[in-house]
Structure formats: C-alpha cells, structure tokens
Amino acid sequence: MSQRSPFPAIAPRIEDLIAHRDLSAVFQPIVDLDGGAILGYEGLIRGPVGTPLETPYALFAQAEAEGSAIALECAAARTCIKAFAQLAYEGKLFLNFSAGAIRQLAADRDGTFVMLRKMGVEAERLVIELTEQSTIPDVASFLPAISVLRTAGAQFAIDDYGTANASLNLWVRLQPDVVKIDRFFIHGIASDPLKFEAVKAMQHFAAASGARLVAEGIEQESDLIVVRDMGIGCGQGYFFGKPHARPPRAITDNAREALRAGHIAVFPEATRAVNASLSGGMACAKMIVRAPALPREATNNDVLRLFNRMPNLHAVVIVEQGEPVALINRRAFMDRYALPYHRELFGKRPCMLFANTSPVVIEKSMTIENMAKLLASDDQRYLADGFVITDQGRYVGLGTGESLVRAVTEVRIEAARYANPLTFLPGNIPISSHIRRLLGNDSGFYACYVDLNHFKPFNDQYGYWQGDEVLKFAAQVLTEVCDPMRDFLGHVGGDDFLILFQSDDWRERAQRAIHVFNEGTQRFYAPADRLAGGIHGEDRRGNPTFFPFVTMAIGCVHVESQTGQLLHTSEDIASVAALAKRRAKSEASGLMVIGFEESHALLRGRTAAVSQ
Structure with a gap:
C-alpha cells in the first residue's frame, strides 16, 4: 500500500503543462433571469488534479512568475473552446482575457478565427471578457483591438465590474456589450441597502449605454429575487450551478421555482432612511467647516495671524500628528489680546497657553441619536466655542452649535419622509x-x-x-x-x-x-x-x-x-x-x-x- 509523501509536490512549469495539454476546462451557466433559459457558459481553466496548480489562481500566479501569463491565457482559451465544441451546447461562450492577450488575439485575427472555425465555434458565439486585473495605460490604442474582435462577430464584456481596474471610466470609453457585476455587490444584496444602491446606479448607466448586465455571485434565493425584481437581465453563480466539465443544459427545478416565485422582493432601499437616521455622516456633511489647523508648537502670534487672515473663522484647532489636542475660540482669544500689553507679553509664547485642552469632539461616525443627546447635555461649551469633527480620530474640520442643531434637524426631517423617527x-x-x-x-x-x-x-x-x-x-x-x-x-x-x-x-x-x-x-x-x-x-x-x-x-x-x-x-x-x-x-x-x-x-x- 503506497503512502502519501509528506513533502509537497513540486509544481510543474506552465510551458510544460501547455505542451503536454495538461489543462482542462469547466463551465458555469449564465442564465436569463426573465425566462430561466441558459444563455451561455463561462469557460474556466483548471490545472492537473491533485497538484499545486489545480486552481486557476495558482496557475496564473505561477504563469506571472514565469513570464508566461499570456501564453497560458491563449492555451486556456483553446482548451475551453475545444471542450465547448465537443459538448455541442447551445449559447454563448464567455472567455477571460487580459488586455495584453486581447491585443494579441486581434493582432493574429486571421489565425484566431481560423482556429475557431476548425474547432466548430463561430466568432459570433464568443464573448471576450476583459479581466479586472488588467491595466490599460493607453485606452485609445486598445480600442482598435476591440474593434477587430467586434468586426469578426465577437462581443466584448467587462468582468467583475466595481473592483480593481473595472472603472466607470473604462465603461464609458470601451462601451462594452456586456458588464458583469462583481459578486461583492450581489452577495447579500437582499439585506444591504448600500449594495442595492450601487447596483441600481450600475443599472441606470447600463440602460443609458446599452450594455447588458450579468449579476455574478448569486448564491442565495433572496439575492436572486432582489436582482430579478430590479430588472437585471442575467445571472451567474452557485445557485444556478458550480463550474463543471459537463454543466447542466437547463437550470434546476429549485432555481426555476425561485425565478417564478409569485412574491416580489422587499428591496433593502426601504431601510435606507433607517441607516441615514442612525448614521451621522449626512449630518456631518451638512455642518462641517473645512479650516486649517495649527501644530502644538505654534505661538499665539501664529494664532493671531491666522484669525486676521480668515476673519470668518470662529476657532482654530491645535493638532499633534493629525489628531486634535486643543481648541482656541476666536472671540475669547481676541478679547484677551485686546488687554494692554497682552500681545507683547504673550505673543511669542506657545498657543497652548490659552487653548481649551478638552474641546468637544464629534466623530463623523457618531449617530444622529448621540448628536441629539449632546444637544440635551449639561455640557454646552460647544455653543460658544464650537467643536472639532474627526474621522477615525484625525482632524477634518470644525462645527458650531448652531450648525449642529440645524444639521440634526434637517437630517431628521429628511429621514422622517422615509422612516418613522x-x-x-x-x-x-x-x-x-x-x-x-x-x-x-x-x-x-x-x-x-x-x-x-x-x-x-x-x-x-x-x-x-x-x-x-x-x-x-x-x-x-x-x-x-x-x-x-x-x-x-x-x-x-x-x-x-x-x-x-x-x-x-x-x-x-x-x-x-x-x-x-x-x-x-x-x-x-x-x-x-x-x-x-x-x-x-x-x-x-x-x-x-x-x-x-x-x-x-x-x-x-x-x-x-x-x-x-x-x-x-x-x-x-x-x-x-x-x-x-x-x-x-x-x-x-x-x-x-x-x-x-x-x-x-x-x-x-x-x-x-x-x-x-
């Protein structure tokens, strides 16, 4: 009886895997969320089973290290196309390519499409996905490559939109036929108002640009129903099927029943006002005054010069390594300086001499409820002195008691339109x-x-x-x-x-x-x-x-x-x-x-x- 070696297997070189055709293809269905039909499959590559290079992540990491990433992409595409042709499935074949590989495909256009015809897959059935890891320093020079592929009949897609290099800038300039929304935004969308709003924004732009959206990462029925009811056209994820060498030709009964569910989703936007009323971000945005700060070692003369330069500044914050340590109120400071000989006696002395070393500090993440409690507290120093606004402890601006009252009131009025206070x-x-x-x-x-x-x-x-x-x-x-x-x-x-x-x-x-x-x-x-x-x-x-x-x-x-x-x-x-x-x-x-x-x-x- 043989025993497993205690030492890890040595990973083969990528060029050897390509030469020996040790790569295999698996496919994951992409589903029409309106009728439940499978529109196509994404082709994915796998290395030799049981080796350190079995997963695509390990494969491409090794290829990057060896300088053979584009060679691996082309070999992976050939493997997927050949396997897909042998399956004789209907629908589109989605293939992942970096920007460099797409340029190479376009440069060898004739060879690429001759190869496709020989394998039995027409270019019209291909959707070329630009991977999110791709950086395109010169988009203008990349556009002709996309044009060549489109002229041949292939469609173009941006993969994993919303992450890494998949930006709105790229969407506008490349005008893709398909945009695949990254799974981060889809997983848990049924209970996350921010993800819902982000996807809704993508949906509006897709409608304006004519692109078709594919929601990746659908793993839960609740997320599927929200995406369906939003009107997203297509979906992909484990709920419909995991990548497999012989994927299903039709979705499962469970998936079909979910798509046909008579109830409509309760959109998480219904809780948006709840979050707004609990979060202080909106209030801080309304009351923050962007103002310069002075270092701890500044003198009183430095404070005077700042107040003279900025006559509307009600206070100045003293910071140390970006964190507020004191506050100097303008009126109190100027009243003191108006006393006889005060400037001569104290002008060159440290500003901390007349500073309030325990100012009221409001963190941007403070809830509206806690801000309201501050208004009702016995400590009313902020009404005269103002207060400091921080973001994770770092100074970002100033606020006044008046602006705090107004901001809390406005946010609550706005929230009350959408949620009971x-x-x-x-x-x-x-x-x-x-x-x-x-x-x-x-x-x-x-x-x-x-x-x-x-x-x-x-x-x-x-x-x-x-x-x-x-x-x-x-x-x-x-x-x-x-x-x-x-x-x-x-x-x-x-x-x-x-x-x-x-x-x-x-x-x-x-x-x-x-x-x-x-x-x-x-x-x-x-x-x-x-x-x-x-x-x-x-x-x-x-x-x-x-x-x-x-x-x-x-x-x-x-x-x-x-x-x-x-x-x-x-x-x-x-x-x-x-x-x-x-x-x-x-x-x-x-x-x-x-x-x-x-x-x-x-x-x-x-x-x-x-x-x-």
Whole structure:
C-alpha cells in the first residue's frame, strides 16, 4: 500500500503543462433571469488534479512568475473552446482575457478565427471578457483591438465590474456589450441597502449605454429575487450551478421555482432612511467647516495671524500628528489680546497657553441619536466655542452649535419622509412605493392595517415616554412575525402600522402578532393597574371610563392579481384596509379580513359617491 509523501509536490512549469495539454476546462451557466433559459457558459481553466496548480489562481500566479501569463491565457482559451465544441451546447461562450492577450488575439485575427472555425465555434458565439486585473495605460490604442474582435462577430464584456481596474471610466470609453457585476455587490444584496444602491446606479448607466448586465455571485434565493425584481437581465453563480466539465443544459427545478416565485422582493432601499437616521455622516456633511489647523508648537502670534487672515473663522484647532489636542475660540482669544500689553507679553509664547485642552469632539461616525443627546447635555461649551469633527480620530474640520442643531434637524426631517423617527420603520413614501411595485408586478398580497386599542388613554395616563415604549414594542413584535424577504412592514404614524403580506401563512403571522403583543404589553402597566386589568380615565367626552389593557387590532384586505379587474391605487388599498381595521377593533380575535369581492364593492361605492 503506497503512502502519501509528506513533502509537497513540486509544481510543474506552465510551458510544460501547455505542451503536454495538461489543462482542462469547466463551465458555469449564465442564465436569463426573465425566462430561466441558459444563455451561455463561462469557460474556466483548471490545472492537473491533485497538484499545486489545480486552481486557476495558482496557475496564473505561477504563469506571472514565469513570464508566461499570456501564453497560458491563449492555451486556456483553446482548451475551453475545444471542450465547448465537443459538448455541442447551445449559447454563448464567455472567455477571460487580459488586455495584453486581447491585443494579441486581434493582432493574429486571421489565425484566431481560423482556429475557431476548425474547432466548430463561430466568432459570433464568443464573448471576450476583459479581466479586472488588467491595466490599460493607453485606452485609445486598445480600442482598435476591440474593434477587430467586434468586426469578426465577437462581443466584448467587462468582468467583475466595481473592483480593481473595472472603472466607470473604462465603461464609458470601451462601451462594452456586456458588464458583469462583481459578486461583492450581489452577495447579500437582499439585506444591504448600500449594495442595492450601487447596483441600481450600475443599472441606470447600463440602460443609458446599452450594455447588458450579468449579476455574478448569486448564491442565495433572496439575492436572486432582489436582482430579478430590479430588472437585471442575467445571472451567474452557485445557485444556478458550480463550474463543471459537463454543466447542466437547463437550470434546476429549485432555481426555476425561485425565478417564478409569485412574491416580489422587499428591496433593502426601504431601510435606507433607517441607516441615514442612525448614521451621522449626512449630518456631518451638512455642518462641517473645512479650516486649517495649527501644530502644538505654534505661538499665539501664529494664532493671531491666522484669525486676521480668515476673519470668518470662529476657532482654530491645535493638532499633534493629525489628531486634535486643543481648541482656541476666536472671540475669547481676541478679547484677551485686546488687554494692554497682552500681545507683547504673550505673543511669542506657545498657543497652548490659552487653548481649551478638552474641546468637544464629534466623530463623523457618531449617530444622529448621540448628536441629539449632546444637544440635551449639561455640557454646552460647544455653543460658544464650537467643536472639532474627526474621522477615525484625525482632524477634518470644525462645527458650531448652531450648525449642529440645524444639521440634526434637517437630517431628521429628511429621514422622517422615509422612516418613522421613533421606530425607524419605513414611512409613507416607501409604503406607497412598495404598494405600487406590488400592483405593477400583478402580485397578490394582503394589506393589513394595524392599530392599538386604548392606546390614547394609556398615553395620557403614563405619558409620552412610556407610550413610545409601547409603540416600539409593537414595532418589534410586528417585525418578528414578518418574513423580511416577502413581507413589508411600515409605520404610518402614531399607533398605526401597515403590513403588506406576501407570505402564504400570513393569517398565522398576524394572529401570532396579536397574541404576543397582547400578552407582552401588560408589563408596561403599574402593578395595581395590572391587577385591576386596566386603568381609569376619561373618554373623548370627558366621562369617567375604565379602559382595558392596550391590545392590537389588525384589519386585512385581500388584493388579488388585477388582471381584468378594477385597478387599485395605494390610496384605495389603504382606505379599505383602514375600514377593515375599524371592524377589527370590535372583534374579540382582533383580526378582520375584507375579501376581494367586498373590497371591490366598497371601492365602487366610494367612487360612485365621489362622482355624484
């Protein structure tokens, strides 16, 4: 019985691998996200199995070291083309090339395409991918190479867009037929608003330039559905199939079912306002004053010269190795210098003599909530002195108390248009937007209007702070019963919420929310009120009344596919759901559903009343 050697195998030379034809090809499908057809395959190269050069990374690293990278690329292309021809598959063949290899292909145009015809693959079936590692110092001289390949019938693509050298500049100048979005932006896009926004920007530019997008790195159903609903044309990734010598001719049933899923994705842009309201970046951008700083060893005369040169500068920061160590307020400094003989006595002395060595410092990443707490704190030095803004501890600029108040207010007002400032759930604008998407995609769903019974008396008795805690608890309960990939939860305002359910088990989810909330809300009452089962107060007419515990009521309207039916608007749906909510408040179960037919009757009745 032979034993494995304890010593690592010696990697063969690349030129030997090419000469002995020890390279093999594998292929990964590229799928049309609209219909699920496989449009083509990306050809990838592998070295000898079980050797240190089995992976493409190791192969090309060795080739770079040996100075044979372009020779390896050409050999890899020949290997992939030959194997693809033998498979006799339909569709395009995507091949990776560096800029240098593309130049060489174009220079030997006749030889290249004679070779293709001999192998049984026409140039029209090739998509030449420019790899992201390629640097093109002179793009103008590279354009003719692309033109030669296109004239022969091949298409041109930029690979792994968004990383390394795949830049917008290159996209504009090379005008590719296909752009493959790097997997970094696709993996996790269902839960990452920034990735979503980045891909949306690429999509807008693709539409303007006429390029077709391919989303690489699709590994999860949730990411696939988001990419599909965004309108990205094609996808590639392990969800459709790993690279294989004999790849599938059709996608799996699981992948097909995911593409045909009736629900539409809850776009992560719905949480964009939440992030904006939590992050201080937007506020800092609004209030930062770019101002020079002085070193610790500066003198008071240096400070005076700076203030005289910049009459609008309210303060100057003293830094040491880029980090702020003190702040000198203009008014305090000038008042001191106006005293008799002060300039003569202290002008040449260190500026730290009159500096505030513990200034208020705001890091750019500080949340809006913490900035608001600073406004309410007892330490109000920043109102007069101003404060220092840093980025990872390094000085970047100044701010004033006035600018802080204005910036926090403006950011909160802007965020409130998209998210409720208390629960940070999407507000009315995202709610309406998602309803329009559901209607536009002809998707059936349940619009559930959520309201809290007896909330106003509780709020009056216990105060707004405790009332806010109940609202946040309601938001937490509703969030937990929603499927984040299928169900959209928004906060209309006050104690009103709206859920757009696409989950099949929506009824069980709604019932669970009612049960969990009704049980949990009792902890917000004082012990005596818990024993009594509620609180004593006054109704809207001022009459003494006993109010039971705050409970949840959910009114639902079923919105079926609209084909051939009366078209709805977001206002129509909200109106009928609100009516269902009012009925639910008198139901013992707390849940009321208005069916499809009744909702249409109600809408027709309302339309008739308006028209009379």
